[in-house]
Amino acid sequence: MRNILKFFIISLFCLSSIYNVSAQVSKQKKDTVLKAALRGLRLDIDLVPVVSNFIYKGARFGYEAGLYADLKHKYFPAVEIGFAGADKTSTGGVTFNTTGMYGRVGVDFNLIKQKKDKLPSNNMFFAGARIGFSPYSYNYKNIQVQNNYWGSAISENFENINVTKVWFEVLAGIRVEVLQNIYMGWTVRNKKLIGQDVTGEFQPWYIPGFGLKGEGNSWGVNYIIGYKF
Amino acid sequence: MIIRKFLIFPVLLLMALFIGCTSTDECREDTTVNMQIGIYTKVNSTQTTITVDSIWANGLEKDSLIYKNSKSVKVLNLPLNAARQQSDFIVRFNNTTDTISVFYTNNNAYFISLACGCIATYTIDEIITTNHYIDSVRIVQREVINVNAEHIKIFHN
Numbered sequence: 001m002r003n004i005l006k007f008f009i010i011s012l013f014c015l016s017s018i019y020n021v022s023a024q025v026s027k028q029k030k031d032t033v034l035k036a037a038l039r040g041l042r043l044d045i046d047l048v049p050v051v052s053n054f055i056y057k058g059a060r061f062g063y064e065a066g067l068y069a070d071l072k073h074k075y076f077p078a079v080e081i082g083f084a085g086a087d088k089t090s091t092g093g094v095t096f097n098t099t100g101m102y103g104r105v106g107v108d109f110n111l112i113k114q115k116k117d118k119l120p121s122n123n124m125f126f127a128g129a130r131i132g133f134s135p136y137s138y139n140y141k142n143i144q145v146q147n148n149y150w151g152s153a154i155s156e157n158f159e160n161i162n163v164t165k166v167w168f169e170v171l172a173g174i175r176v177e178v179l180q181n182i183y184m185g186w187t188v189r190n191k192k193l194i195g196q197d198v199t200g201e202f203q204p205w206y207i208p209g210f211g212l213k214g215e216g217n218s219w220g221v222n223y224i225i226g227y228k229f
Numbered sequence: 230m231i232i233r234k235f236l237i238f239p240v241l242l243l244m245a246l247f248i249g250c251t252s253t254d255e256c257r258e259d260t261t262v263n264m265q266i267g268i269y270t271k272v273n274s275t276q277t278t279i280t281v282d283s284i285w286a287n288g289l290e291k292d293s294l295i296y297k298n299s300k301s302v303k304v305l306n307l308p309l310n311a312a313r314q315q316s317d318f319i320v321r322f323n324n325t326t327d328t329i330s331v332f333y334t335n336n337n338a339y340f341i342s343l344a345c346g347c348i349a350t351y352t353i354d355e356i357i358t359t360n361h362y363i364d365s366v367r368i369v370q371r372e373v374i375n376v377n378a379e380h381i382k383i384f385h386n
Contacts, residue, residue, distance in 0.1 A: 145337045148308065149293070154311060158338065
């Protein structure tokens with residue numbers, strides 16, 4: 001199974017290098033494109049879950065897509081929506097599970113300067129920022145409270161704990177037009193949760209769209225295939 | 230275009246991400262919760278700690294001992310009963326025996342982490358003792374959690 005995935009990824013790369021982008025846009029069309037402020041919408045689908053859902057064996061899963069507006073090929077207001085979840089049992093027998101939707105809004109900035117005497121390149125290297133949020137609920141089951149000296153452990157369930165988590169992201173990535181209007185690329189994100197934990201309160205092990213809620217920041221990667229309308 | 234070459238870069242990153250995943254399976258926090266009692270003497274309102282030569286201690290109606298002829302004891306760490314709101318201890322200081330009764334409210338849902346689960350924490354309401362070795366008691370810290378701190382002072386005259 002791992003080999004098949006490897007083959008899949010490698011073949012995608014080959015595809016991207018074999019086909020050259022032939023920007024066969026006439027001079028006239030180019031001029032009109034350059035004048036318009038909104039130069040299209042791009043829809044990105046995240047391909048990472050194809051690999052990661054398999055690797056995590058159901059302990060974690062997620063799906064994500066994003067919509068980006070192209071403003072003068074410089075600014076890209078972004079809306080990303082996803083669905084993710086986790087189901088994890090610790091070695092001590094405590095089970096955590098959740099599923100939930102999440103969203104992010106923000107903007108990307110294209111860092112490649114367009115040369116005026118050349119045809120504009122649709123490829124981009126960008127940096128951006130997002131505000132992410134996920135209103136969701138989670139369960140902790142079979143939590144053992146030790147009562148070693150006096151008796152046996154007390155087992156309890158805490159279900160449907162509702163929270164809304166908000167986080168901030170900085171990100172960078174590339175988008176390459178591999179075929180006309182078809183894009184591939186990746187995004188690396190560093191996420192920081194907003195808000196302070198109260199000690200002793202139930203904290204989620206996993207947050208949809210954010211990832212594992214460890215100490216401090218979380219990293220995320222998207223590998224996307226996109227289509228520009 | 231040079232930028233095309235960068236399409237391959239995240240595969241390395243992804244691999245590092247999946248291989249380098251740190252395990253969150255093991256509990257690394259201290260989950261023991263004990264009520265700590267310091268033993269003091271009071272002479273003209275100056276408190277000094279006492280070292281007791283020999284201590285025996287057990288819970289009321291419990292056969293297993295918490296302290297079994299322990300030597301040179303300055304503090305007692307006693308586990309409270311998470312299933313009740315009262316714990317009684319029989320403590321023998323050298324050759325004198327006292328009973329210590331602790332009344333408290335308990336919270337069994339003090340969350341640590343997925344790996345560690347919850348611990349029981351307590352708020353001490355009242356403490357009553359017999360007065361053979363113990364002269365008087367004072368509560369110095371009512372909140373009992375998984376932090377090493379003195380909660381009770383007992384005074385021997």
